[in-house]
Amino acid sequence: NHPINTEDGLKIEFETDWVHLRTSNTEPIIRIYAESNSETVAANIAGKLIKDIQEVM
Numbered sequence: 001n002h003p004i005n006t007e008d009g010l011k012i013e014f015e016t017d018w019v020h021l022r023t024s025n026t027e028p029i030i031r032i033y034a035e036s037n038s039e040t041v042a043a044n045i046a047g048k049l050i051k052d053i054q055e056v057m
Contacts, residue, residue, distance in 0.1 A: 019045050 007013040009022025009031075017036040024031055032049055034042040 014045075017041060017045060019049060021049065 003013045005013075009020055011018060017034070020033040020047075022031050023029070030053065032046045034046040034049075036042040036045065043051040
């Protein structure tokens with residue numbers, strides 16, 4: 001139920017935070033950017049996505 005933008009990867013917007021996932025054009029990696037008013041919250045969002053991605057790979 002959160003706004004999702006797929007223009008350059010995948011960006012999910014939460015009430016006060018967002019996370020953006022995109023593949024690297026130069027390396028075989030997925031880049032994850034998270035922004036929040038709290039560094040801890042941003043790290044937790046990114047960590048949750050990393051865990052979810054690892055579970056499906």
